[in-house]
Amino acid sequence: MDEIKLEKLYSQMARMRSFELAASDLWQRGMISGELHLGTGEEAVVAGVVAHLVEGDAMALDHRSTPPLVARGADIKLLASELLGWQDGICRGRGGHMHLFVPDLLSASSGIVGSSGPLGVGFALAASRLRPGKVAVCFFGEGAMNQGMMLESLNLAVSWKLPLVFVCKDNGWAITTRSKDVTSGRLERRARAFGMPSWRVNGLRADKVWEASRRAISRARAGGGPAFILARCTHLDGHFLGDPLLRVLEDPVGQMREIGEPLIKSVASEGATWKEKVAGLGSIGKTISVVALERRLRKLDPLEVTGKLLGDKALELRAEAESEIEAEVAKALKGREGL
Amino acid sequence: MRMTFSQAIEEAIAYAMAQDERVIVFGEDVHLLRMNLLARFGPQRVMNTPISESAFLGAAVGAAMAGLRPIVEVMLVDFIGVCLDALLNQAAKVEAFSGGRWRVPMVVRASCGGGYGDAGQHEQCLWGLLAGIPGLAVVVPSNPADACGLMLASILNNSPVVFLEHKLLSDYWLLYLGSGGRKNVSFDVPSDGAEGEVPLPLSAVPIGSAKVRRAGKDIAIITLGVSVHRALEAAEKLWGRGIEAEVIDLRSVSPLDSEAILSAAAKTRRVLVVDEDYLGFGLSGEVAAIISSSGIQSSFARIGPLQAIPYARHLEDEVLPGADDIFRAAFDLIQR
Ligand SMILES: Cc1ncc(C[n+]2csc(CCOP(=O)(O)OP(=O)(O)O)c2C)c(N)n1
Numbered sequence: 001m002d003e004i005k006l007e008k009l010y011s012q013m014a015r016m017r018s019f020e021l022a023a024s025d026l027w028q029r030g031m032i033s034g035e036l037h038l039g040t041g042e043e044a045v046v047a048g049v050v051a052h053l054v055e056g057d058a059m060a061l062d063h064r065s066t067p068p069l070v071a072r073g074a075d076i077k078l079l080a081s082e083l084l085g086w087q088d089g090i091c092r093g094r095g096g097h098m099h100l101f102v103p104d105l106l107s108a109s110s111g112i113v114g115s116s117g118p119l120g121v122g123f124a125l126a127a128s129r130l131r132p133g134k135v136a137v138c139f140f141g142e143g144a145m146n147q148g149m150m151l152e153s154l155n156l157a158v159s160w161k162l163p164l165v166f167v168c169k170d171n172g173w174a175i176t177t178r179s180k181d182v183t184s185g186r187l188e189r190r191a192r193a194f195g196m197p198s199w200r201v202n203g204l205r206a207d208k209v210w211e212a213s214r215r216a217i218s219r220a221r222a223g224g225g226p227a228f229i230l231a232r233c234t235h236l237d238g239h240f241l242g243d244p245l246l247r248v249l250e251d252p253v254g255q256m257r258e259i260g261e262p263l264i265k266s267v268a269s270e271g272a273t274w275k276e277k278v279a280g281l282g283s284i285g286k287t288i289s290v291v292a293l294e295r296r297l298r299k300l301d302p303l304e305v306t307g308k309l310l311g312d313k314a315l316e317l318r319a320e321a322e323s324e325i326e327a328e329v330a331k332a333l334k335g336r337e338g339l
Numbered sequence: 340m341r342m343t344f345s346q347a348i349e350e351a352i353a354y355a356m357a358q359d360e361r362v363i364v365f366g367e368d369v370h371l372l373r374m375n376l377l378a379r380f381g382p383q384r385v386m387n388t389p390i391s392e393s394a395f396l397g398a399a400v401g402a403a404m405a406g407l408r409p410i411v412e413v414m415l416v417d418f419i420g421v422c423l424d425a426l427l428n429q430a431a432k433v434e435a436f437s438g439g440r441w442r443v444p445m446v447v448r449a450s451c452g453g454g455y456g457d458a459g460q461h462e463q464c465l466w467g468l469l470a471g472i473p474g475l476a477v478v479v480p481s482n483p484a485d486a487c488g489l490m491l492a493s494i495l496n497n498s499p500v501v502f503l504e505h506k507l508l509s510d511y512w513l514l515y516l517g518s519g520g521r522k523n524v525s526f527d528v529p530s531d532g533a534e535g536e537v538p539l540p541l542s543a544v545p546i547g548s549a550k551v552r553r554a555g556k557d558i559a560i561i562t563l564g565v566s567v568h569r570a571l572e573a574a575e576k577l578w579g580r581g582i583e584a585e586v587i588d589l590r591s592v593s594p595l596d597s598e599a600i601l602s603a604a605a606k607t608r609r610v611l612v613v614d615e616d617y618l619g620f621g622l623s624g625e626v627a628a629i630i631s632s633s634g635i636q637s638s639f640a641r642i643g644p645l646q647a648i649p650y651a652r653h654l655e656d657e658v659l660p661g662a663d664d665i666f667r668a669a670f671d672l673i674q675r
Contacts, residue, residue: 033456242519276381
């Protein structure tokens with residue numbers, strides 16, 4: 001695809017969003033156990049990259065692996081059944097949302113932060129030997145950029161000149177830690193220091209991501225080696241559903257009652273100097289207030305930001321996507337509600 | 340004093356930090372997870388890390404060698420995979436290679452265990468794998484009193500200790516990873532494990548000492564962690580069938596309390612090991628080896644996972660040892 005088709009991109013974003021919302025609903029209803037990391041807020045990044053993939057290309061995914069699979073055309077009903085833990089799920093109920101394996105799409109995910117780096121290198125190596133002209137992409141968060149194996153992968157991919165595109169979805173947070181506080185330098189420069197081209201793009205704009213990935217992916221296809229894309233985005237539903245920081249914001253009184261008392265007792269107990277204690281409390285307060293501030297800046301939704309470029313057409317596409325996804329999820333649920 | 344499992348651990352850490360300035364805590368998200376320690380001891384002693392386990396676990400080894408007493412957190416023990424070198428080739432080797440002249444007083448704190456639908460990259464126990472490394476101690480408490488006492492002992496210990504807290508016992512882990520605040524999901528939490536009496540003043544529980552949780556003469560169920568509670572439940576059912584089961588809580592995987600194992604084997608002549616860690620090449624085989632090399636004649640059986648833990652709750656239940664599985668295995672062993 002050489003000419004941007006914004007409507008198509010948006011339509012994919014809407015499909016991803018609809019699937020994530022359906023999953024969220026199932027989780028809220030208690031039909032999905034354990035964690036659920038939604039990719040709401042990452043849709044523009046995923047759409048912009050995946051639009052360039054063709055049959056034979058591979059994807060190495062992280063713990064937010066449903067959106068790329070939806071965009072890549074995985075069977076929605078099978079994905080939904082997998083999240084529900086059913087025998088007819090895409091991994092027979094054995095993998096769940098963090099461990100989705102779709103061999104026909106050469107796509108695999110993992111819940112170990114940073115592991116999509118080496119997996120991507122391996123996918124790209126196989127492509128270069130077995131499927132010349134095909135590429136691999138790996139998706140990961142900015143937190144994963146501090147994981148040793150990810151840094152090693154950046155180096156390996158360059159030194160083997162592999163057809164791999166690293167896609168870093170930078171939402172600024174790793175669970176409750178602000179990545180800024182634990183990350184040195186700037187990530188796009190870090191990647192460049194490994195000797196590959198690196199682009200920083202607005203991850204709320206599918207067109208911008210599309211543009212950068214077109215360059216990165218066509219270069220990789222042509223044998224030019226790996227590239228890096230840093231796309232700033234957001235997580236509309238926090239780190240995972242039931243995110244403790246969001247719960248504090250939603251129910252400050254109740255949560256404060258729970259955490260307040262032990263916290264006050266701790267401050268009052270013998271320990272560090274007052275200055276240090278204040279610094280400790282400050283760190284907790286800062287985390288909560290930054291989260292609150294970011295929430296208030298609601299304009300961060302990529303469906304709105306990218307959708308604006310399309311005007312009313314966006315609403316139409318959104319409704320179409322919604323009804324398609326809802327129908328597929330309903331098929332998965334058919335006759336099994338209440339199980 | 341009554342405490343939850345997680346409070347008991349925190350109580351021990353706070354006590355040790357107040358006593359000894361060299362005790363520090365670091366790991367991912369500890370500013371939130373250990374908010375109370377942060378508020379009391381400040382950010383110089385409770386430090387957030389990047390997701391760089393091999394660097395910060397390795398750094399804990401160096402820090403411990405050079406005078407600090409770090410408690411380093413690896414959120415879930417499954418993640419030890421990315422940083423095993425720090426334990427396998429560094430922490431566990433210093434004392435041996437230095438001819439005992441240099442020691443590594445560090446604690447690795449990690450959560451472990453399944454039963455809430457997170458699948459086998461987040462629900463493993465791995466204590467067998469870790470205990471297989473000479474030079475590492477591995478402890479696995481099953482209740483608040485032991486959690487507190489073993490954490491205290493781990494911090495006071497002059498060599499590396501891996502302290503594993505089961506997520507079904509630690510309320511906050513289950514809240515974060517299991518329910519996410521929902522009321523419509525449930526987990527089989529052993530209440531005596533999640534909350535209980537912790538003796539005051541706080542005192543250390545010796546590493547390497549097992550405890551008899553229930554005495555019996557017909558069969559010894561040797562286990563640890565959450566499985567202790569499942570075994571006690573099974574023992575109660577066995578009692579209904581006229582079978583007196585002894586339940587041994589190992590509490591430490593390494594060093595293993597072979598005396599306790601042998602006396603239970605000698606007494607009952609039937610041993611059932613219940614393990615939540617992988618069955619092959621691990622704790623249960625070790626227990627069998629200890630018994631058979633002692634010359635004590637005892638029949639033996641073991642149950643535990645033989646495969647990766649699946650995601651779906653009902654499949655997970657099939658893989659993890661539950662009270663019914665234990666009852667059946669014990670019953671079969673008696674019938675044998
Ligand atoms: C090796 C490893 N360490 C820690 C974790 C726990 N963990 C899961 S997601 C996450 C944060 C990841 O941050 P980032 O890479 O930025 O991705 P995001 O979740 O923000 O999308 C952490 C620390 C893990 N799964 N694997």
